[in-house]
Amino acid sequence: MEFNTLEIVQQNPSTSVFRLFLNRPSLHNALSIQFFSEFSKAIASLDQNPSVRVIILSGHGRHFCSGLDLSALGSLSKPSSSDAGRTRELLRRQILGTQAAISAVEQCRKPVIAAIHGACVGGGIDLVAACDIRYCTEDAFFVVKEVDLAIPADLGTLQRLPKIVGFGNAAELALTGRRFSGSEAKAIGLVSRVFSSKDAMEDGVKAIAQGIAEKSPLAVAGTKSVLLRSRDLTVDQGLDYVATWNSAMLLSDDLQEAVSAQMQKRKPVFAKL
Known part of the structure; x- marks a missing residue:
């Protein structure tokens, strides 16, 4: 543009x-x-x-x-x-x-x-x-x-x-x-x-x-979202929000790739968001 x-x-x-x-x-x-x-x-x-x-x-x-x-x-x-x-x-x-x-x-x-x-x-x-x-x-x-x-x-x-x-x-x-x-x-x-x-x-x-x-784009987006939302919530409300976020996002290919890369001592490669 x-x-x-x-x-x-x-x-x-x-x-x-x-x-x-x-x-x-x-x-x-x-x-x-x-x-x-x-x-x-x-x-x-x-x-x-x-x-x-x-x-x-x-x-x-x-x-x-x-x-x-x-x-x-x-x-x-x-x-x-x-x-x-x-x-x-x-x-x-x-x-x-x-x-x-x-x-x-x-x-x-x-x-x-x-x-x-x-x-x-x-x-x-x-x-x-x-x-x-x-x-x-x-x-x-x-x-x-x-x-x-x-x-x-x-x-x-x-x-x-x-x-x-x-x-x-x-x-x-x-x-x-x-x-x-x-x-x-x-x-x-x-x-x-x-x-x-x-x-x-x-x-x-x-x-x-x-x-x-180089990090998981899902994890980075989630971290940003949870930080911003938690800024204006109580601790209990923030914990509830991140629980909901992770219950939706945890079962991703990014998690499997991150664990595999750690075990194989290599850099992870994540798909685009």
């Missing part, structure tokens, strides 16, 4: 790891209205492609993402009708549409890994908070910016970030709108590892993604 704000790349025909790039480098990958429409389609196409097992989300150019394009914010806030009720109803639908684009990352069966360099601001944090794993470079910096634009963050940061970094850390970052570094992001749990350079991150994240891609 061809996009104006994104690029999908399979860098090696033999790999099932695909790259999804934010592709507005001249604007530091600011998120336009068109981005949200294209992003949903891109994630859906990768999810439905049986050759894809892992997705790496990153940005072309000097920065991962500078946040929401201010022209997009202006167009959303422009009255669409002389009727205030209809204007607000349309605005609500537009906000829900942009939220759905970000939530598509969680709904994708394949794990999505964020590889962050340079700026990750505003909407960029909405985006990475929806990813399954996050890594960054030493020079990366982060800002929950929306409070400085006179709005509460409305694309998922205020819902997802507290589950990742804790309520107190999320509240402090969201209310102050201050800039914080890659090392602080690691300290509070937003990212799992900080790499010394963009090249080092590229190599490291590719290796991690390839390792995940």
Whole structure:
């Protein structure tokens, strides 16, 4: 598929790891209205492609993402009708549409890994908070910016970030709108590892993604689904959910292949999802 704000790349025909790039480098990958429409389609196409097992989300150019394009914010806030009720109803639908684009990352069966360099601001944090794993470079910096634009963050940061970094850390970052570094992001749990350079991150994240891609795609999809569902359930409810999942998926060829490979001391080979 061809996009104006994104690029999908399979860098090696033999790999099932695909790259999804934010592709507005001249604007530091600011998120336009068109981005949200294209992003949903891109994630859906990768999810439905049986050759894809892992997705790496990153940005072309000097920065991962500078946040929401201010022209997009202006167009959303422009009255669409002389009727205030209809204007607000349309605005609500537009906000829900942009939220759905970000939530598509969680709904994708394949794990999505964020590889962050340079700026990750505003909407960029909405985006990475929806990813399954996050890594960054030493020079990366982060800002929950929306409070400085006179709005509460409305694309998922205020819902997802507290589950990742804790309520107190999320509240402090969201209310102050201050800039914080890659090392602080690691300290509070937003990212799992900080790499010394963009090249080092590229190599490291590719290796991690390839390792995940070699595992059972049923088990990987199940692990992602159970983690996300259990996040919002009690322990007993989460255990009940995983029992139901495994009762449906346990009797798979993947399990037999995994056991055989362990016994034969070889790498397992799993069918596409």
